Amino acid sequence: MKRLILAILCILPLIPVQAQFERYFKPQTLCIRYLHSGDFNRQSYRLKDFVLQGQWAGSTQHLIDPFSYGRQKVEVRDAATDSLLYSCSFNSLFDEYRTTKEGRAGKRKSFREYVRIPMPIVPVKICFYSRNAQFVYEKRWELQFEPGRTKMKKILDKQPCRSLHVVEEPSKAYDILLVPEGYAFSDTAKWRKDAERCAEAILNCSPFKENAYRINIRALCEFYVESGVSRDGTGKRRKKTLLGASFYTLGTERYLMVEDMWRLASVCGLMPYDHVLVICNTRKYGGGGIYNFHSTVTDNRYFNYVCVHELGHGIAGLADEYYTSDVAVLDYYPEGTEPPAPNITSLVNFDAKWRDMLDPEVPVPTPAEKQYEDDLGVFEGAGYCAKGLYRPRKSCTMKDIKYDYFCPVCQRAFQRMFDFCCDK
Numbered sequence: 387m388k389r390l391i392l393a394i395l396c397i398l399p400l401i402p403v404q405a406q407f408e409r410y411f412k413p414q415t416l417c418i419r420y421l422h423s424g425d426f427n428r429q430s431y432r433l434k435d436f437v438l439q440g441q442w443a444g445s446t447q448h449l450i451d452p453f454s455y456g457r458q459k460v461e462v463r464d465a466a467t468d469s470l471l472y473s474c475s476f477n478s479l480f481d482e483y484r485t486t487k488e489g490r491a492g493k494r495k496s497f498r499e500y501v502r503i504p505m506p507i508v509p510v511k512i513c514f515y516s517r518n519a520q521f522v523y524e525k526r527w528e529l530q531f532e533p534g535r536t537k538m539k540k541i542l543d544k545q546p547c548r549s550l551h552v553v554e555e556p557s558k559a560y561d562i563l564l565v566p567e568g569y570a571f572s573d574t575a576k577w578r579k580d581a582e583r584c585a586e587a588i589l590n591c592s593p594f595k596e597n598a599y600r601i602n603i604r605a606l607c608e609f610y611v612e613s614g615v616s617r618d619g620t621g622k623r624r625k626k627t628l629l630g631a632s633f634y635t636l637g638t639e640r641y642l643m644v645e646d647m648w649r650l651a652s653v654c655g656l657m658p659y660d661h662v663l664v665i666c667n668t669r670k671y672g673g674g675g676i677y678n679f680h681s682t683v684t685d686n687r688y689f690n691y692v693c694v695h696e697l698g699h700g701i702a703g704l705a706d707e708y709y710t711s712d713v714a715v716l717d718y719y720p721e722g723t724e725p726p727a728p729n730i731t732s733l734v735n736f737d738a739k740w741r742d743m744l745d746p747e748v749p750v751p752t753p754a755e756k757q758y759e760d761d762l763g764v765f766e767g768a769g770y771c772a773k774g775l776y777r778p779r780k781s782c783t784m785k786d787i788k789y790d791y792f793c794p795v796c797q798r799a800f801q802r803m804f805d806f807c808c809d810k
Contacts, residue, residue, distance in 0.1 A: 410471050415655075416438060417651050418460075420434055429526065437655065443557070443658035444807060445807050445808065453703065456703065461512070477679060477703075478499055510531050512529040561659045565665070568627045569613065584663065584693055592792060613625075631682060636714035647680075663696070671686040703726070703799065706785075711770075719769050730775050731764065733764070739795075740795045751764045758780070
């Protein structure tokens with residue numbers, strides 16, 4: 387009897403939260419595809435379509451984003467009461483492009499983007515926000531969606547999928563979907579091997595391995611005409627691949643991303659996922675990761691490291707902590723602002739970062755001296771800047787080519803994300 391009472395008491399607090407979801411949503415996914423255009427000073431949105439996708443993989447208990455790591459944000463509001471029902475922040479290639487030399491010079495460019503929300507069962511307003519130069523969200527666009535009246539497309543063909551590590555139903559797990567890029571049918575055996583290697587690299591790295599009981603990993607099995615990935619930055623020779631991923635994204639050779647996000651949305655649409663990791667069939671070093679969008683990795687000698695480093699960007703909203711490599715973005719974290727990412731700081735608002743984790747004896751900023759070699763501190767040099775931005779530890783997977791070496795701050799960011807995205 388005591389066990390029964392205890393079980394009831396544990397369930398009771400969840401009932402109102404679950405009822406909130408069921409009152410406004412059903413456990414399917416609504417994908418909004420749109421064109422995001424502009425330059426450093428201007429931006430605009432244009433709707434492509436609404437697409438009904440597969441099972442909603444996100445939490446049904448935690449619907450309001452508490453992190454706001456992204457430079458973009460979507461909100462779903464009840465059309466009748468304006469009550470906030472759902473929110474999610476994210477980054478995009480457009481955010482990076484607008485800070486490049488071309489974007490700052492006023493050269494307008496368009497990007498195919500999408501967001502996914504739980505399927506509304508009441509009329510809603512879907513509001514899009516982006517951060518201004520002071521990292522304050524400003525409303526940019528609003529859509530109306532009325533179930534049964536707003537026109538939707540449907541994805542009909544479900545792609546074959548392998549379960550590499552599936553331990554929970556989607557709402558109770560963090561779901562990672564591995565997608566092949568540049569694998570022809572003749573590469574089937576290699577794709578199976580590469581996907582398994584990737585799953586092992588993820589699950590053997592902290593804090594993924596400590597959360598293996600609630601991480602699902604699936605691998606999509608879809609192949610295309612050619613092997614390999616497009617390398618030509620001029621676009622003169624593009625391979626016929628599933629997603630059209632290419633090196634030289636934003637002019638940086640090693641930056642390998644999928645720019646046609648509409649295609650990615652179609653390919654993955656019926657699979658339950660929280661994040662997509664695209665594995666590219668090339669030995670050339672490269673990759674990328676965009677928070678709450680997707681990450682990429684290639685079959686290079688640093689495969690394990692790149693897998694988890696790019697998932698740091700894609701899942702936990704972590705920033706690069708290095709500051710010596712060439713990148714396309716300019717002044718990505720403007721002076722006098724506090725970066726949204728949880729693992730770097732300008733000290734403008736350090737209390738919101740990892741101050742609570744510091745030993746009181748460690749000075750802020752922390753000298754790059756041997757006595758602090760392994761300490762958690764505030765070390766200058768991060769976010770592509772040698773001066774003015776600080777990282778938590780001298781070395782970390784987000785700074786150096788070191789597999790399974792996330793610092794405590796980065797690990798906490800992952801842990802918080804897993805806690806938020808997984809129903810209990």
